[in-house]
């Protein structure tokens with residue numbers, strides 16, 4: 001994609017309202033919580049339940065789910081490595097806007113390649129990006145197969161399927177690992193919720 005001569009002729013406008021002002025208005029810090037893992041590992045289920053928990057605590061939170069984004073802003077993207085890279089780039093950029101707006105963002109995407117996750121992280125200041133690896137064996141994901149996609153991939157009806165004929169690179173240094181082979185949905189959400197409550201630093205005026 002060409003930038004034209006944007007780099008020379010587009011100027012950044014400074015906002016009168018800073019991220020810190022918006023965070024104060026929301027009553028907590030804003031963060032990007034990036035969930036990565038195989039299809040069927042539990043990203044959407046856990047992120048959704050966590051969103052609900054944080055919402056009940058008064059946190060302004062929004063879930064960017066890979067599947068859902070692919071119905072809209074990312075609808076023109078396939079599952080080639082190149083398109084997945086663009087999918088992650090766009091989602092990270094959208095997430096960055098939410099964080100600027102003072103919101104806690106949960107992004108749940110397979111995001112199978114380490115380099116794309118590192119690029120996503122690089123858009124945020126260090127303590128505002130938390131990578132959560134939803135770890136689950138391929139065997140277990142395939143057994144769950146909530147959408148019947150592994151079955152189709154095994155039959156060759158879906159190509160470039162993560163874990164089958166495209167790789168999944170495990171995160172090298174995630175902030176949190178949730179092993180859903182061993183933990184229940186409830187346990188996973190409890191671990192993440194208590195970890196995040198200290199990170200978002202709810203302020204006193206925030207409703208419980």
Ligand SMILES: Nc1ncnc2c1ncn2[C@@H]1O[C@H](COP(=O)(O)OS(=O)(=O)O)[C@@H](OP(=O)(O)O)[C@H]1O
Pocket residue numbers: 038039040043044066067070079083084085087088108109110111112147149158159160161162
């Ligand atoms: N080829 C192939 N590989 C992997 N997944 C596939 C594929 N085709 C369709 N799907 C469905 O798309 C969902 C993954 O979309 P993501 O945007 O999270 O993928 S990625 O981050 O760009 O890798 C994924 O959702 P989850 O199961 O929730 O992970 C699948 O439902």
Ligand SMILES: Nc1ncnc2c1ncn2[C@@H]1O[C@H](COP(=O)(O)OP(=O)(O)O)[C@@H](O)[C@H]1O
Pocket residue numbers: 037038039040041042043044045046108144146180181182183184185188
């Ligand atoms: N321990 C567990 N953690 C998360 N999900 C689980 C667990 N055990 C069974 N499941 C089921 O596995 C499926 C995971 O699907 P989903 O959340 O869509 O995964 P992903 O978003 O990673 O593709 C759901 O049907 C969920 O109910």
